[in-house]
Amino acid sequence: FNSAQVNAISIIPCVSGSLSVIGSLSIIYCICSDWKAKISKIYYRLLLPFSIFDVIFSFTVALGSLPAPEGSHNASWANGNTSTCTAQGFLNAVGYAATYYSASLSISYLLSISFSKSEGWIKKHVERYLHVIPIAVGIVPAIAGLPLEVFNWAGNKCYIAAHPLGCDYTDGLECTRGVGENTILFRWLAQGMWVMLAFIIVGLSMIMIVWRVWKLERRINERFNSAFNTSRSSESEGYALGQDMQRTRQIAMQALCYIMSFFVTWVWTYIDRTCMYETGERPFVFLVLGQFFYPLQGFWNALIFHYRLIKAKRRSARLTASIQFKSRISREGNSKQGSNTSESRSDMNFTDVNAHD
Numbered sequence: 001f002n003s004a005q006v007n008a009i010s011i012i013p014c015v016s017g018s019l020s021v022i023g024s025l026s027i028i029y030c031i032c033s034d035w036k037a038k039i040s041k042i043y044y045r046l047l048l049p050f051s052i053f054d055v056i057f058s059f060t061v062a063l064g065s066l067p068a069p070e071g072s073h074n075a076s077w078a079n080g081n082t083s084t085c086t087a088q089g090f091l092n093a094v095g096y097a098a099t100y101y102s103a104s105l106s107i108s109y110l111l112s113i114s115f116s117k118s119e120g121w122i123k124k125h126v127e128r129y130l131h132v133i134p135i136a137v138g139i140v141p142a143i144a145g146l147p148l149e150v151f152n153w154a155g156n157k158c159y160i161a162a163h164p165l166g167c168d169y170t171d172g173l174e175c176t177r178g179v180g181e182n183t184i185l186f187r188w189l190a191q192g193m194w195v196m197l198a199f200i201i202v203g204l205s206m207i208m209i210v211w212r213v214w215k216l217e218r219r220i221n222e223r224f225n226s227a228f229n230t231s232r233s234s235e236s237e238g239y240a241l242g243q244d245m246q247r248t249r250q251i252a253m254q255a256l257c258y259i260m261s262f263f264v265t266w267v268w269t270y271i272d273r274t275c276m277y278e279t280g281e282r283p284f285v286f287l288v289l290g291q292f293f294y295p296l297q298g299f300w301n302a303l304i305f306h307y308r309l310i311k312a313k314r315r316s317a318r319l320t321a322s323i324q325f326k327s328r329i330s331r332e333g334n335s336k337q338g339s340n341t342s343e344s345r346s347d348m349n350f351t352d353v354n355a356h357d
Helices: 003-033 042-062 082-095 097-113 119-125 127-148 180-227 232-279 284-293 297-356
Strands: 151-153 158-160
Touching: 003 042, 003 284, 003 297, 042 082, 042 097, 042 119, 042 127, 042 297, 082 097, 082 127, 082 151, 082 158, 097 119, 097 127, 097 180, 097 232, 097 297, 119 127, 127 180, 158 180, 180 232, 232 284, 232 297
Parallel strands: none
Antiparallel strands: 151 158
């Protein structure tokens, strides 16, 4: 790549990473500012550590090449040393727990929608694993990489790579840091296969949630159709199912938004890596898209999170207005009824007086 392309590749993740940091911090603030109300729900208990790890991940990406040792290949603004590069690589590896929390969030939605499990059941039987596994898979490989000195300049940031860059696959170039020709294997075991597993879990969750909602809609439509030819109890049962369907659809749409944001975030990176391993070349367009999108998970999460809050507040405001309106109509009706009763009594008294006369 020429110097302009290298500069673009260096700047783009700084911008998108900063957006993601801001988005995740806004989620953390909203949850912590209403801690007692929100922490009782599994959705917020998963989203809070998700956002914390995303801040770590996105911040390290936003630093770009700044922590890289001076003179690093294609590092436009390298102004660090081996220690700062190791720190960036270590924190970036820890931040990958945010990616695995996407799978945890998908599983919680899947259990709730497709298997009709309550929050209490999920909390008792599953939730601990939805926290322990992402955190362990993020932290353990990062700690294991420190004594092996695997965190070096990787071409776009400091991460798992051999030093000097390319020594693991270039004949005659000796590696002075890292695990040499085993670098790709270590990266796959530490990060690659777990991200792929998260892809599979999120993808299967999306398919099963869509299937469940489709089946539920068919069932409700059949109940509604039969309600017209049966008793009123069937009609009321159909109405109750319709209410449940509406709530299920809202939760499913929220789940699908988080799932799709995960795919949009990571699909370009996988296309870029596939091209690199299959052809030995990295098309600039896919490299740019990958660099822009893969730090944006926190930004997408914030859009979904705040849209949900705004929609809930509007729904609450409409409900309050409806209750107030009905209450006012009821009071006016009672007032008119009382007035009519008084007039009737006056007429009766007038009639009694005339009769007496």
